[in-house]
Amino acid sequence: MFYAGYNSPYGEALTASGFEKRAGIDHKEKKIFPYCFACQQIVFTRGTISPNMSDHYAHYTYDDSVDPMDYCIESNAGKNNKYLKGLFTDGWNLENGILLRNEFFKEDNIKRAYIFCLKLCGTGNFPLSTFERVIKRADAKNIWSYKNIPVWVIPYILLLLTDFHESKKDYQFRFILNKPSKLPLQNLWIKNEYTINKIFSDSGADVRYGSKSIDIDTYLDLSKDTAWLSDSFVNRLLELE
Ligand SMILES: [Zn+2]
Structure with missing residues (x-):
């Protein structure tokens, strides 16, 4: 770098x-x-x-005990990791990163972010502990400070940071961005032509109906169903900050 x-x-x-x-x-x-x-x-x-x-x-250099998903996106190891190499920015906005993280933890935004991830993962496949894990990874990679990242894009990025377990059918899946790997993340959503795709972790094959468009209308639609979250659960979401 x-x-x-x-x-x-x-x-x-x-x-x-x-x-x-x-x-x-x-x-x-x-x-x-x-x-x-x-x-x-x-x-x-x-x-x-x-x-x-x-x-x-x-x-x-990272030692062998480090999970590759914890490699820095700016390190050679991170750049050579197939799941991390497309996750880069070509500019940092450090002050905005602090504001954006605060914005993300406002009640309406955190509720929407959780519901969006739950919708894409499926019921039973996105426990709070997983949400906590991907937020910590976002912190360690300072995703918040990427240039030109609006708050609604953050949940798409969070989904890229771990494998998930399909609890009923018992398989692992993950999400990848359908974009050229050399394209930085900023402005990814402006053209409305990229998607996030759900794949089987082992084979890399697409999970059926697992592709979602990266645009704000899709996000707002998939994240709108927040009314059923209990007050105590919402408090637990807010405590992740
Ligand atoms: Zn680094």
């Missing part, structure tokens, strides 16, 4: 060469580090003195 935050995941975006110039060659001794905007972890500079490599940042 070409930009990282100067000494903070909210720091000024600098290239690897720009970082070294500002922080000095002894930046590690001074405890000044570049931070990834996505996973908010410390990264390191590469290629800053090599004539054969353009300067960039790299992530530290």
